[in-house]
Amino acid sequence: xxxxxxxxxxxxxxxxxxxxxxxxxxxxxxxxxxxxxxxxxxxxxxxxxxxxxxxxxxxxxxxxxxxxxxxxxxxx
Numbered sequence: 001x002x003x004x005x006x007x008x009x010x011x012x013x014x015x016x017x018x019x020x021x022x023x024x025x026x027x028x029x030x031x032x033x034x035x036x037x038x039x040x041x042x043x044x045x046x047x048x049x050x051x052x053x054x055x056x057x058x059x060x061x062x063x064x065x066x067x068x069x070x071x072x073x074x075x076x
Contacts, residue, residue: 005055009023010023010049022038023037
């Protein structure tokens with residue numbers, strides 16, 4: 001799944017300003033804000049800033065066999 005969005009805010013988390021940046025993204029498809037925390041080195045490499053348009057790719061992998069076993073054991 002891919003989601004297009006716009007960076008609405010870049011902040012520094014409390015007590016970790018020297019190591020991380022929080023990027024808030026507005027995703028119109030879900031009408032939600034999503035917050036992503038990046039290590040400062042990765043953030044600087046990307047050159048992200050407020051107003052930038054980005055695409056978020058979500059990959060979800062799961063083990064269908066384990067899920068079926070849990071279902072039959074009554075864990076789901």
